[in-house]
Amino acid sequence: MIRRFNYTGRKKLARTRVSISLTQTSDNLLAFDAAVQLDGLDLPPSAKIFIEAYRRAYFKRISCGTVSDPKFLRKFILEGLDPQALVRFRVKIVDKKGRILAIADRIIPRRTEEESTDKICLLPVDFVDLGQSIWRLDVDSDWPSLQLNKRIENIREIARSDNYFLTLVYPEIVRQVLYKIVVEEDHTDPYTDDDWMSQWLRFVTDLSVDKLLPPSGESEPVKMEKLKWIDDAVNAFSSNNKVLEKFIQSQNLREK
Amino acid sequence: MGDLVRVLSDKGIQSFKGYLAEIRNGSTKAPPYELLTDPWSSAKIQWEVEIERRDFDSKLEASRFLYDRFRMLPYLQVDQNIGLWSWLSLYYFELVCPRNENGRRLPGQDCRHIIDLDFRRYYYHLLNGPYNIYKLHKEKAPLLLSGPLYRTSTFYLQLASRQGFVTNKGVMEAANLLYYDFLNGRPKIAALSKKKPGTLFRFIIVIQQLDLTYDLYSMNGEEVLNLLPSEFDEWHPNKL
Numbered sequence: 001m002i003r004r005f006n007y008t009g010r011k012k013l014a015r016t017r018v019s020i021s022l023t024q025t026s027d028n029l030l031a032f033d034a035a036v037q038l039d040g041l042d043l044p045p046s047a048k049i050f051i052e053a054y055r056r057a058y059f060k061r062i063s064c065g066t067v068s069d070p071k072f073l074r075k076f077i078l079e080g081l082d083p084q085a086l087v088r089f090r091v092k093i094v095d096k097k098g099r100i101l102a103i104a105d106r107i108i109p110r111r112t113e114e115e116s117t118d119k120i121c122l123l124p125v126d127f128v129d130l131g132q133s134i135w136r137l138d139v140d141s142d143w144p145s146l147q148l149n150k151r152i153e154n155i156r157e158i159a160r161s162d163n164y165f166l167t168l169v170y171p172e173i174v175r176q177v178l179y180k181i182v183v184e185e186d187h188t189d190p191y192t193d194d195d196w197m198s199q200w201l202r203f204v205t206d207l208s209v210d211k212l213l214p215p216s217g218e219s220e221p222v223k224m225e226k227l228k229w230i231d232d233a234v235n236a237f238s239s240n241n242k243v244l245e246k247f248i249q250s251q252n253l254r255e256k
Numbered sequence: 257m258g259d260l261v262r263v264l265s266d267k268g269i270q271s272f273k274g275y276l277a278e279i280r281n282g283s284t285k286a287p288p289y290e291l292l293t294d295p296w297s298s299a300k301i302q303w304e305v306e307i308e309r310r311d312f313d314s315k316l317e318a319s320r321f322l323y324d325r326f327r328m329l330p331y332l333q334v335d336q337n338i339g340l341w342s343w344l345s346l347y348y349f350e351l352v353c354p355r356n357e358n359g360r361r362l363p364g365q366d367c368r369h370i371i372d373l374d375f376r377r378y379y380y381h382l383l384n385g386p387y388n389i390y391k392l393h394k395e396k397a398p399l400l401l402s403g404p405l406y407r408t409s410t411f412y413l414q415l416a417s418r419q420g421f422v423t424n425k426g427v428m429e430a431a432n433l434l435y436y437d438f439l440n441g442r443p444k445i446a447a448l449s450k451k452k453p454g455t456l457f458r459f460i461i462v463i464q465q466l467d468l469t470y471d472l473y474s475m476n477g478e479e480v481l482n483l484l485p486s487e488f489d490e491w492h493p494n495k496l
Contacts, residue, residue, distance in 0.1 A: 010469070052473065056378060057388045057416075059423030061473055080331050094471040098479075128373045129338055141375050
């Protein structure tokens with residue numbers, strides 16, 4: 001289990017307190033709305049609020065007033081960023097000496113108004129040029145994301161509703177993500193934090209009937225148990241999403 | 257009279273990749289410059305941008321030149337345009353992959369010449385990488401942009417690969433103040449040593465620790481330097 005120390009008393013700003021949504025303007029620019037719920041955190045009224053948008057070498061920092069007088073943003077344009085890019089956000093509350101009093105990082109914004117504000121996106125999607133590949137899972141950056149090849153015109157729609165894609169790709173994504181979390185990182189406790197690994201573990205354990213957690217450890221027998229646990233979790237995911245049924249339906253439709 | 261910038265097509269990129277593989281295997285063939293104008297391998301861009309073959313003293317000079325040429329174009333057409341940067345890489349091939357003393361060219365990985373948008377490799381491109389640094393910091397990142405185009409320095413790899421470093425003007429300014437010899441126009445000797453205190457590798461570790469406590473993005477270079485422990489004094493221009 002990973003233990004972290006916090007000597008400076010910095011507060012964690014739960015992601016559920018932060019609401020950031022992206023829109024694409026008519027000029028093909030990316031804009032965002034933001035709001036942060038700071039009630040009950042006991043922060044000094046004069047502390048400053050900053051929102052930072054970042055992606056690779058892109059960085060934009062916006063001052064949003066103070067705790068007592070917040071000035072949250074409406075349709076703030078992120079100039080210089082591809083409108084399809086997967087941008088992440090950070091919210092910081094900072095005192096006069098430049099010390100961080102509270103922070104929420106790696107926030108994945110909502111893309112549309114329809115997405116629920118209290119749900120956290122487990123698998124953000126990035127549209128990139130993948131050459132001859134259709135998709136790729138990126139599990140090595142700070143939050144796993146599904147990369148889709150932007151050369152394919154309607155790839156967004158395919159990934160959202162094409163049953164072949166859904167049934168063949170998503171169970172494999174779940175398997176790869178769980179392998180990273182449980183085998184490579186030996187992260188097996190879903191209740192340690194609200195980081196992505198814990199959130200993914202909570203998501204998959206909730207899907208299974210027995211709610212069993214993966215075993216912890218790095219020995220060979222434990223690794224075998226982990227792989228079995230991942231198999232069961234992928235099966236539970238497939239069962240919940242009627243993967244087999246959808247695949248057979250698509251096959252039948254194609255044959256007709 | 258210069259040449260109009262074009263973009264390599266998928267076919268052109270494949271041919272360029274093929275050439276890179278050939279020279280990696282020892283071929284001494286000349287670069288396939290014909291791809292630059294062949295209508296099956298390259299295409300015009302919407303804007304008329306003229307460049308010329310010339311020498312650049314450093315990555316700084318090259319990225320300044322390219323930034324000057326492309327800054328008025330829409331960033332979506334420039335920044336991650338694989339065809340454009342592949343064309344430029346082939347156009348300036350003598351600079352990004354010169355012959356060594358044995359007459360061989362050592363191109364390294366494809367991502368040095370053809371942008372790979374994977375977050376682990378996007379900064380490796382020998383022209384686009386420095387261009388992005390220049391776009392962020394202009395003249396204030398000599399530590400990352402010193403040296404010839406074909407050589408990727410450890411300073412560049414260590415700092416450009418870390419999002420929290422490369423996008424932070426204060427941290428970059430502090431790194432320049434500590435490790436760049438402004439008098440002689442090059443990185444300080446031994447700044448990459450793992451035996452001496454306060455060198456780049458320690459700087460990275462200490463900044464990562466400070467970043468948990470301090471809002472480093474709100475600080476300038478001097479303010480960042482003031483947070484560093486005494487082991488960095490040797491490198492600090494005002495504490496020598």
